[in-house]
Structure formats: C-alpha cells, structure tokens
Amino acid sequence: DIVLTQSPDSLAVSLGERATINCKSSQNILYSSNNKDYLAWYQHKPGQPPRLLIYWASTRESGVPDRFSGSGSGTDFTLTINSLQAEDVAVYYCHQYYIPPRTFGQGTKVEI
Amino acid sequence: EVQLVESGGGLVQPGGSLRLSCSGSGLIISDYEMYWVRQAPGKGLQCVSAIGDRGDSTYYADSVKGRFTISRDNSKNTLYLQMSSLRTEDTAVYYCVKRHINGWADHWGQGTLVTVSS
Numbered sequence: 001d002i003v004l005t006q007s008p009d010s011l012a013v014s015l016g017e018r019a020t021i022n023c024k025s026s027q028n029i030l031y032s033s034n035n036k037d038y039l040a041w042y043q044h045k046p047g048q049p050p051r052l053l054i055y056w057a058s059t060r061e062s063g064v065p066d067r068f069s070g071s072g073s074g075t076d077f078t079l080t081i082n083s084l085q086a087e088d089v090a091v092y093y094c095h096q097y098y099i100p101p102r103t104f105g106q107g108t109k110v111e112i
Numbered sequence: 113e114v115q116l117v118e119s120g121g122g123l124v125q126p127g128g129s130l131r132l133s134c135s136g137s138g139l140i141i142s143d144y145e146m147y148w149v150r151q152a153p154g155k156g157l158q159c160v161s162a163i164g165d166r167g168d169s170t171y172y173a174d175s176v177k178g179r180f181t182i183s184r185d186n187s188k189n190t191l192y193l194q195m196s197s198l199r200t201e202d203t204a205v206y207y208c209v210k211r212h213i214n215g216w217a218d219h220w221g222q223g224t225l226v227t228v229s230s
Contacts, residue, residue: 042157049222049223052216055215093156
C-alpha cells in the first residue's frame with residue numbers, strides 16, 4: 001500500500017498568515033502517460049464530511065477559494081493556505097488515488 | 113445534485129452485527145466505484161472497503177477482512193456495508209463515498225456513527 005506521511009501533525013497560524021502542509025508519498029504517484037499526479041487534498045471540519053479542495057495535486061475544485069493552492073510532484077506535495085481565515089480551522093488530509101487501495105495521510109490540524 | 117445518505121449506524125455490543133446503507137440520488141451508484149471510509153475518534157480517515165463500478169471487484173482493509181461485506185442493490189440505487197463480529201475498534205463515523213471517474217473521492221455522505229460498546 002502507498003503510505004502518505006503528512007507534516008506537521010498540527011500547526012498554529014495567525015489570522016492572515018500562511019499555512020503550509022506537506023505530504024510525502026512512499027511511492028511515486030506521477031503517471032507518466034498523462035503527466036498527472038494522482039493526489040488530492042481535503043478539508044475536514046467536525047460534524048461535516050470532508051470537502052474536496054484540490055485534485056491532480058494542483059487543480060482547485062470549483063468553489064474553493066483561491067487562497068488554497070497545491071503544488072509538488074512525484075512523491076512530495078504541499079498544500080498552502082494563504083492569508084488564513086478563521087473558517088479555515090480544520091484537519092487537512094492528502095489522498096492518493098494512483099493505485100488501490102486509495103489511502104489518506106494521517107491528517108494535519110490547522111489552528112489559529 | 114449528487115446526494116449520498118447513510119443510515120443504519122447505532123450502538124452495538126462487541127461481537128454484534130450492523131448493516132449500513134447508503135442511498136444515492138442524482139447519480140446511479142452502479143456507474144461508479146464506491147467506498148466506505150471511516151474515522152475513528154481522534155483518528156484519521158481510513159478506506160475500509162470499496163466496490164468497483166462493475167461490482168466485480170471489492171477491497172477490504174486488513175482490519176475488516178472476513179468481517180465486513182460491501183454490496184450494491186442497483187434496483188434501489190443503494191450501497192451497503194454488512195458488518196459482523198464487531199469490535200470496539202470499529203467504533204467510528206462511516207462515510208459513503210463516490211469516486212470521480214478520474215479517481216478522487218468527489219462526493220461524501222454526511223456519515224453515520226457506529227459505536228461498539230458493552
């Protein structure tokens with residue numbers, strides 16, 4: 001199974017500042033045939049289902065604010081939240097859909 | 113609009129059984145690969161079971177293999193997870209999840225809580 005390791009496990013960021021979350025895959029998840037990285041990012045708030053933020057490592061889902069951005073390729077990926085807002089307090093997960101079983105990182109808790 | 117609505121969760125004693133259901137609207141569940149993903153208290157997300165879009169392939173996490181069975185009723189547009197020999201460590205919120213044709217999990221139900229306790 002592909003293991004996704006996120007860092008840090010938690011971080012505290014001031015309002016308006018930047019949050020950076022890393023996700024490292026135990027295997028390359030870049031598919032050479034289409035040059036796409038099979039990685040997504042989700043935001044998860046208590047009492048709600050996870051919300052898709054990013055797919056193909058860097059493509060923002062419709063309706064997601066542009067302060068959220070994804071980058072990276074191969075085995076190393078980053079989710080960046082610019083100008084953190086109070087409503088961004090949540091746990092963030094990376095998710096690989098390259099090969100089954102589809103796996104998630106352990107989550108990173110973002111606090112103010 | 114795609115909606116997935118889970119039901120069937122509740123309190124069950126260790127060793128007991130439950131069947132979770134996920135009713136779909138705005139989509140034909142049999143057209144997609146579907147998952148059950150759970151979140152135990154204080155833990156992260158774990159895909160415990162999946163069924164292929166043709167229903168000819170299934171996946172189970174090692175922790176539930178032999179105890180859980182995923183299935184679909186196409187006539188009811190419903191996904192199921194039959195859980196037996198439940199353990200306290202199966203306590204979690206269980207989400208029904210649809211896989212986008214390109215791979216990512218794009219729609220999630222609201223989740224149903226399963227509590228295994230004596």
